[in-house]
Amino acid sequence: MKCKFCEKKAFIKLHYPKMYLCREHFIEYFERKVKRTIEKYKLLKRDERILVVVSGGKDSAVVSYVLKKLGYNIECLYINLGIGEYSAKSEEYAKKQCEMINAKLHIVRVRELLGAGIGELKTSRPTCSYCGITKRYIFNKFAYDNGFDVIVTGHNLDDEASFIFGNIMNWNTQYLAKQGPLLPGEGKFVKKVKPLYEVTEREVVAYALAVGIDYMVEECPHARGATTLSYKEILNDMEEKRPGTKINFVKGYLRKRHLFEQEIEEVEFKECKVCGMPALGEKCSFCKVWRLEKPIDFRIKPQISST
Numbered sequence: 001m002k003c004k005f006c007e008k009k010a011f012i013k014l015h016y017p018k019m020y021l022c023r024e025h026f027i028e029y030f031e032r033k034v035k036r037t038i039e040k041y042k043l044l045k046r047d048e049r050i051l052v053v054v055s056g057g058k059d060s061a062v063v064s065y066v067l068k069k070l071g072y073n074i075e076c077l078y079i080n081l082g083i084g085e086y087s088a089k090s091e092e093y094a095k096k097q098c099e100m101i102n103a104k105l106h107i108v109r110v111r112e113l114l115g116a117g118i119g120e121l122k123t124s125r126p127t128c129s130y131c132g133i134t135k136r137y138i139f140n141k142f143a144y145d146n147g148f149d150v151i152v153t154g155h156n157l158d159d160e161a162s163f164i165f166g167n168i169m170n171w172n173t174q175y176l177a178k179q180g181p182l183l184p185g186e187g188k189f190v191k192k193v194k195p196l197y198e199v200t201e202r203e204v205v206a207y208a209l210a211v212g213i214d215y216m217v218e219e220c221p222h223a224r225g226a227t228t229l230s231y232k233e234i235l236n237d238m239e240e241k242r243p244g245t246k247i248n249f250v251k252g253y254l255r256k257r258h259l260f261e262q263e264i265e266e267v268e269f270k271e272c273k274v275c276g277m278p279a280l281g282e283k284c285s286f287c288k289v290w291r292l293e294k295p296i297d298f299r300i301k302p303q304i305s306s307t
């Protein structure tokens with residue numbers, strides 16, 4: 001098949017909107033879509049200091065690549081979770097991806113910082129639960145300590161659709177009131193945005209291939225059997241039968257999100273007595289899980305030049 005816009009051979013068949021595109025026109029289409037998402041939801045400003053959270057995987061590699069190409073002022077943060085071979089390998093991918101786009105990369109290693117890797121801590125919480133707490137705390141505190149204006153994550157349309165779907169399945173109305181492509185900053189919480197909000201996982205994979213981004217394919221060993229994967233399978237099945245299901249579901253959710261607003265319980269944040277970050281009790285979840293007695297300073301040390 002030929003590209004819809006030129007005589008070249010098609011690189012991809014898109015299902016929604018249905019069209020064949022050559023490699024060059026697909027790259028243009030994808031970047032335009034990300035640019036429009038940024039403009040439509042007012043995600044980023046040109047003068048903001050942007051911290052992209054990278055994992056070595058395709059989504060964060062693609063979002064940092066596109067933002068750099070669009071001329072945004074980005075730096076990247078990789079969090080090594082200390083999960084054996086998986087973390088060692090993903091760190092290497094993250095380094096190569098940042099080198100490719102000439103973006104500054106900061107690395108925080110959980111084992112060096114906290115004395116144990118994810119999966120090794122003795123706690124009653126499931127591994128993914130305290131891993132999530134750890135990652136969210138580190139990237140927020142890192143951004144806050146170093147004066148970044150905004151945190152970018154690589155969540156794509158499939159992630160968002162399955163997250164909303166899962167929360168509807170469990171009637172987590174609190175979560176349903178607050179999701180979206182932009183989570184505003186407040187106090188010591190730094191603003192978070194998702195520029196890949198309207199592109200599918202399939203499009204992200206195709207874009208990485210089209211521009212030559214190498215990424216970590218292996219999933220985290222703790223991800224096996226995660227319920228979100230079953231939600232993704234269900235949505236993929238529906239998308240195949242009715243192209244456009246995911247984007248219409250997510251856009252419909254954004255239109256109806258206000259219906260859940262009355263479910264928001266006003267919570268009053270205190271300051272964690274250990275680190276001073278927002279906390280619901282005396283200590284924030286991060287300091288509680290890791291049983292910390294002293295705060296961690298994430299400020300980037302100035303480079304000492306030898307000349």
Ligand code: Q46
Pocket residue numbers: 081118127128129131132220221222223
């Ligand atoms: S939460 Fe769980 Fe992920 Fe952390 S332990 Fe691995 S699967 S990395 S997105």
